[in-house]
Amino acid sequence: MTADRAERSADAIRELIVTGRLTPGQRLSEQSVSESLDVSRNTLREAFRILVHEGLLVRRPNAGVAVARPTLADVVDIYRVRRLIEVPVLAAGDPAHPGARTMRDAVDAALAARLGGDWRDIAAANMRFHSGIVALAGSARLDRVHANLSAELRLSFGLLGDDDGAFFDGFVDRNAGLLRRFLAGDADGAAADLNRYLTDSERLLQDMVDRAGTPRAADTTPRAADTTPRAADTVSP
Structure with a gap:
C-alpha cells in the first residue's frame, strides 16, 4: 500500500513538472509537499527517491530536494x-x-x-x-x-x-x-x-x-527561494 501511495505521489509531482507548475531549480519543502499531497513523510521520501532516479529531482547533502535543471x-x-x-x-x-x-x-x-x-x-x-x-x-x-x-x-x-x-x-x-x-x-x-x-x-x-545559461551537468544547485506547490496545484488541468 505504501509503495502504491509513493507511486501516486510521484505521479502527482511528475504532473506538476509536465504542466510547468514546478520549475527547474525549485526547492521542495518536504513538510509542505507532504501536506499538499496528504501523504506521510516516509511516503514522500520514497516518491522523491523514484523521481531522483528518473532524473527529475536532485538531492544534495544538507540542501534537501530540488527540481532538476536540464543541460x-x-x-x-x-x-x-x-x-x-x-x-x-x-x-x-x-x-x-x-x-x-x-x-x-x-x-x-x-x-x-x-x-x-x-x-x-x-x-x-x-x-x-x-x-x-x-x-x-x-x-x-x-x-x-x-x-x-x-x-x-x-x-x-x-x-x-x-x-x-x-x-x-x-x-x-x-x-x-x-x-x-x-x-x-x-x-x-x-x-x-x-x-x-x-x-x-x-x-x-x-x-x-x-x-x-544552463549549468554544467554536475551543477544542480537549487534556487535560494523555497517554493512549494499549493494543494490545488496537485490536480491535473
Missing part, C-alpha cells in the same frame, strides 16, 4: 530517444486508433489556447499530442518511458523564460499539418515530417537553453 547534453539525449520512439510508432500507426483522438483533441486545445495567448496550456497540449502519437503503439511500458521523457523535456522548456511563447507558437500549425497527413492515410509521410519536426525543435531548444 544541453540532456536535451540532445532526450530528442535522440524521442526520435527512436515517436517516428517509427507514427509510421506504423493506425488513424482509427484511440491515440489519434488524443492527437486531434490536443491540436484543438492548442489552437484554442493560442487564441487566448496561454502558452502554458499550449505547452501542455503539445505534450498530449506527442503522448497520443506514442499511444498508437498500444504499449503501457512505452507510455511510461515517454511520460518520463515528457517531464524531462518540460523542465527544459522551463528554462526558456520569455521565449516560451515564440517557441511553442511555431509548432501549433506543424502539429495540425502532421495530424492531417496521418489521418489522410500517409503515415510514412507524417513520420518523415515528424522526424524533421523533432530535429527543428531540438535545434531551437538547444539555442534557447544555451542562451538561458
Whole structure:
C-alpha cells in the first residue's frame, strides 16, 4: 500500500513538472509537499527517491530536494530517444486508433489556447499530442518511458523564460499539418515530417537553453527561494 501511495505521489509531482507548475531549480519543502499531497513523510521520501532516479529531482547533502535543471547534453539525449520512439510508432500507426483522438483533441486545445495567448496550456497540449502519437503503439511500458521523457523535456522548456511563447507558437500549425497527413492515410509521410519536426525543435531548444545559461551537468544547485506547490496545484488541468 505504501509503495502504491509513493507511486501516486510521484505521479502527482511528475504532473506538476509536465504542466510547468514546478520549475527547474525549485526547492521542495518536504513538510509542505507532504501536506499538499496528504501523504506521510516516509511516503514522500520514497516518491522523491523514484523521481531522483528518473532524473527529475536532485538531492544534495544538507540542501534537501530540488527540481532538476536540464543541460544541453540532456536535451540532445532526450530528442535522440524521442526520435527512436515517436517516428517509427507514427509510421506504423493506425488513424482509427484511440491515440489519434488524443492527437486531434490536443491540436484543438492548442489552437484554442493560442487564441487566448496561454502558452502554458499550449505547452501542455503539445505534450498530449506527442503522448497520443506514442499511444498508437498500444504499449503501457512505452507510455511510461515517454511520460518520463515528457517531464524531462518540460523542465527544459522551463528554462526558456520569455521565449516560451515564440517557441511553442511555431509548432501549433506543424502539429495540425502532421495530424492531417496521418489521418489522410500517409503515415510514412507524417513520420518523415515528424522526424524533421523533432530535429527543428531540438535545434531551437538547444539555442534557447544555451542562451538561458544552463549549468554544467554536475551543477544542480537549487534556487535560494523555497517554493512549494499549493494543494490545488496537485490536480491535473
